[in-house]
Amino acid sequence: DQQVKQNSPSLSVQEGRISILNCDYTNSMFDYFLWYKKYPAEGPTFLISISSIKDKNEDGRFTVFLNKSAKHLSLHIVPSQPGDSAVYFCAAHGEYRNKLVFGAGTILRVKS
Amino acid sequence: DGGITQSPKYLFRKEGQNVTLSCEQNLNHDAMYWYRQDPGQGLRLIYYSQIVNDFQKGDIAEGYSVSREKKESFPLTVTSAQKNPTAFYLCATTNRDRGPLRSGANVLTFGAGSRLTVL
Numbered sequence: 001d002q003q004v005k006q007n008s009p010s011l012s013v014q015e016g017r018i019s020i021l022n023c024d025y026t027n028s029m030f031d032y033f034l035w036y037k038k039y040p041a042e043g044p045t046f047l048i049s050i051s052s053i054k055d056k057n058e059d060g061r062f063t064v065f066l067n068k069s070a071k072h073l074s075l076h077i078v079p080s081q082p083g084d085s086a087v088y089f090c091a092a093h094g095e096y097r098n099k100l101v102f103g104a105g106t107i108l109r110v111k112s
Numbered sequence: 113d114g115g116i117t118q119s120p121k122y123l124f125r126k127e128g129q130n131v132t133l134s135c136e137q138n139l140n141h142d143a144m145y146w147y148r149q150d151p152g153q154g155l156r157l158i159y160y161s162q163i164v165n166d167f168q169k170g171d172i173a174e175g176y177s178v179s180r181e182k183k184e185s186f187p188l189t190v191t192s193a194q195k196n197p198t199a200f201y202l203c204a205t206t207n208r209d210r211g212p213l214r215s216g217a218n219v220l221t222f223g224a225g226s227r228l229t230v231l
Contacts, residue, residue: 004154032217043116043202043222044155051217089154097218098143098168102154 003027004092006103015112019077023090023103026071030092030101035064035075038087038105047088048075080110115139116223118203123228125190125197133188133226135203144186145204145220148172155202161186190228201226 005024013019023033031052036044050057050064050073057064063076077084090103116137125131135144143162147155157170161180175194180186190197204220 002154006154009152034217034219036222041121041225041227043118043204043224045222046219049217049219091154093218098145098160098162099157099170100218100220102147102156104152104154 002103003030004090004101004103006088006090006106008106009104010107010109012109012111013080015082015110016079019075019080019084019108019110021075021077021088021090021106021108023073023075024071025073025092027092027094027101028071029094031094032092033064033066033073034091034100035062036089036091036102037084038089044089077108080108082110082112084108085110116203116205116221118201118223118226121224121226123226125228125230127230128192130189130191131197131228133190133201133203133228135186135188135223136184137186137203137205137223138184139205139207139221140183141205141207141221142183143206144180145206146170146176146178146186146188147202147204147222149200149202149225158188158201197228198230199228201228 034049035047038044048062066073087105089105093100119134145160146158159178161167177189202225203223
């Protein structure tokens with residue numbers, strides 16, 4: 001029972017263009033959504049989060065959009081850089097804050 | 113230099129052997145977690161601990177055991193009962209774990225991970 005789904009296993013983008021990573025969820029009780037970035041053989045690092053009461057949160061080149069009615073969120077990276085090449089995980093939690101649920105991840109490749 | 117130290121980075125084990133993965137943190141964080149990552153799957157929660165001498169099972173606790181005798185340390189033992197132990201194991205901490213209180217996103221800080229291979 002995957003509560004958080006990242007349906008695109010990989011994405012390839014040209015340097016300088018926009019990268020859009022998508023995430024769908026099924027649990028309407030989630031109230032926080034997070035994005036993590038992971039390089040090979042390293043732990044994930046936190047990128048950005050959004051509360052369920054908002055529809056957009058921006059931090060530098062990274063913007064997360066939340067569409068609650070569609071149970072969908074997306075991470076936009078503008079402009080994309082080769083150093084952004086990594087695996088991106090979408091995650092969410094609700095009232096039970098310990099239970100952070102992760103998607104399967106999307107591999108982003110930014111070509112120079 | 114605050115952080116989370118996981119050791120060993122790589123570990124090989126024969127079938128039937130128990131193995132313990134170490135996780136030490138100097139962030140003074142209260143809560144600690146163990147996750148497992150498998151190819152094509154998201155991170156799955158094994159165990160977590162909110163305070164010393166207390167820990168809770170996550171979604172895939174079978175075949176694993178933990179202890180939390182000190183705030184800084186949360187070792188994970190992979191026992192011979194774990195059917196498919198080959199995976200990448202990640203330890204994480206957070207200082208925003210206050211139960212149901214809604215005080216923002218529960219942002220976990222992760223260690224660099226330990227890769228366990230069963231031969």
